[in-house]
Amino acid sequence: MNGLYDEILSALHGVWNRRWLALGVAWVVCLLGWLVVAMVPNTYESKARIFIQLDDALAEQIGIGVADRKRDIERIRQTLTSAVNLEKVVRSTRLGDSVNSPKEMEAAVLKLGKSIKMVSTEENIFEITAEAHESSLSEAQNAKLAQEIAQKMIDLFREENLSGGRGEVTETLTFVNGQLAQREKELEAAEQRRQVFEAKNPDMVAGGVGGVQRLEAARTELRGIDADLAGAQSALAAINGQLAGTPATLPGAPGTGGPKNALALAQTDLANMRARGLTDNHPDVINVKNQIAALRTAAQGDNGNLGGVPNPAYSSLQSIKADREASVQSLQARRTMTQTEVANLTSRQINDPEVAAEAQRIGRDYDVLRAQYDKLLQDREELRLRGEVKTEREAVKFEVVDPPTTPRAPIAPNRPVLLLGVLIVGLGAGVGAAFALGQLRGSFSTTTKLEKAIGLPVLGAISRTLTEAAQAARQRQLKLFFAGAGALGGVFVLLMAVEFIQRSMVA
Structure with a gap:
């Protein structure tokens, strides 16, 4: 422990003896460092x-x-x-x-x-x-x-x-819009080619451009007629089945008076329906009227026996059957006419295949251009709507x-810390330079270091005696040294003050 204490005293003594060197190095390092810090702009x-x-x-x-x-x-x-x-x-x-x-x-x-x-x-x-x-x-x-x-x-x-x-x-x-204009020109050219073709081939117009379209439409119509005809025939078969299971007449009940009594009851039902506000066009009223007509005929030939009464349900089913038979016949007639038209159009194309092929090509080109034009037109309207929505x-x-803030202080560099760091580094560099120079020179600051160096005991040390003039000169040197050290600290304080003044000017 005593050895460490002696080393510290020796180092301090060596630095103090070379204090002017330490102060000079500190000044140089601090000035250079502060100059570098000052050149770094605030961010x-x-x-x-x-x-x-x-x-x-x-x-x-x-x-x-x-x-x-x-x-x-x-x-x-x-x-x-x-x-x-x-x-x-x-x-x-x-x-x-x-x-x-x-x-x-x-x-x-x-x-x-x-x-x-x-x-x-x-x-x-x-x-x-x-x-x-x-x-x-x-x-x-x-x-x-x-x-x-x-x-x-x-x-x-x-x-x-x-x-x-x-x-x-x-x-x-x-x-x-440019694409639309181009497609419009192409569409007009295709339309013109079609008109020229029809003018050159008036006999083949039915089998030409329009004929191809008519043929396709006729085939489509024929498929629809076949589907409708199948449905109508199925409905007719169903009504025939119902009609076969329905009796044409109903037997008269004993004590009921036969057809005359049934006629009276039907007339009563008709009067009740009209009393309820039903018109003559109502299905129930029409049905009852049909029954009255049938019963009136039966009542005129009634001799008092208990004969059968016509079944109104059977009569209704017969009317429905007649309607459905008429519908089937109409569909069959339409089917025959459409088949004839398809056959005629097909025969025209077979008789002149080259013209038919040319007609198909012209029609196909026209249809493709028309579809492209319609699609582009739809896309343009959608784009226009999207643009109006984004704009309006x-x-x-x-x-x-x-909103953007107005900065009151720089975020970098941290200049006060840098200034203090430069001061510390400068002082450390001065002390280090004085200590290193003391180690290089062969002098001994204490008797203990002398004993260790020569290996012999040191009997004593002679203190240094200064005259009054030397002591006065030494006092002046000390004052100058402390003034130089204080000036270094004053420069540091001045730089710190300038930094904070600049910050206050920004604020």
Whole structure:
């Protein structure tokens, strides 16, 4: 322990004896370090947050989904920091004041790209961060520049989101209109070719362009007639089955008076129906009238016996059967006529196959062009509607949650800490230089180190005696040393004061 204490005393004694060297080295290191720190420009940061609402019922109705709008926003976010947009920012801010050539503009755009960040912090919330650290500008100007850059990025985002999508729709509509005009010309040419063909082949018009269409329509109609005929025949078979199981007459009951009594009852039912407000066109009234007519005939030939009474259900089934038979006959007649038309059209094509083939080609080309034209026309209307929704309704709602902040203090570098660190390093360098020089010289600051070095006991040490003039000179040197050390500390305090004054000027 005593040895360590002696080493510390020896080191302190050696440094103190070379204190002027330590002070000089500290001054040089501190001045150089503070100069480097002063050359590092302060970086000011401005932040802004924007909110984007993706929900819109009308946009969903016309097919602009949330996923589509999210992709649009992500695309805008990625292209927002493109070279073209960053060049707009450079030209609209102080950054463009010192740009005089394309090379300088390229360097400014590259530097600005590293100073701008746009991240998604929450759902539908984007944060824009802009930094400014131009050495040619003052602290207040750098702070204002950071705010201007952030505001310009918001303006670009709004422009890309609103007018950018509108411009894209406009370009698409222009392209579709061009395609429509081209298809219209081709369609007119196909129509003209068809008219020329019909004029040259008047006898084959029925089997030509129109004939092909008529043949297909006739075949389609024939298939429909066959289906209807099968249904009508099935219904006729069903009514025949019901008619076979229904008796034509009903036996008269004893004591009922026979047909005359049944006639009276039917007339009573008819009177009751009319009393309820039923008209003569009502099915029940018509049915009862038919029964009355049948019963009146039976009653006229009635001799008092208990003969049979006509069955009204059987009469109704016969009427239905007659209607269905007429329907089957009508369908069969239509089927015969349609088959004849198909045969005639087919025979015309067989008699002149080349003209028929030419007619089919002309008709096919015309149909394809017509279908393409109609599809493009429909697509154009849908695009126009989407564009109007994006323009008028703004399917993506844009709102600035937090406007760009005006920075009050730089985010980097931490100049007070750097100034203090340079001071500590300078003092350490001065002490280290004095200590190293003391180790290189062959002097002994204590008797103990002398004993260890020569291996012999040291009997004593002679203290240094100074004259009054030497003591006065020594006092002056001490005052100068402490003044130099105090001046170093004063420079540090002055630099700290300048730093805080500059910050207060920004605020």
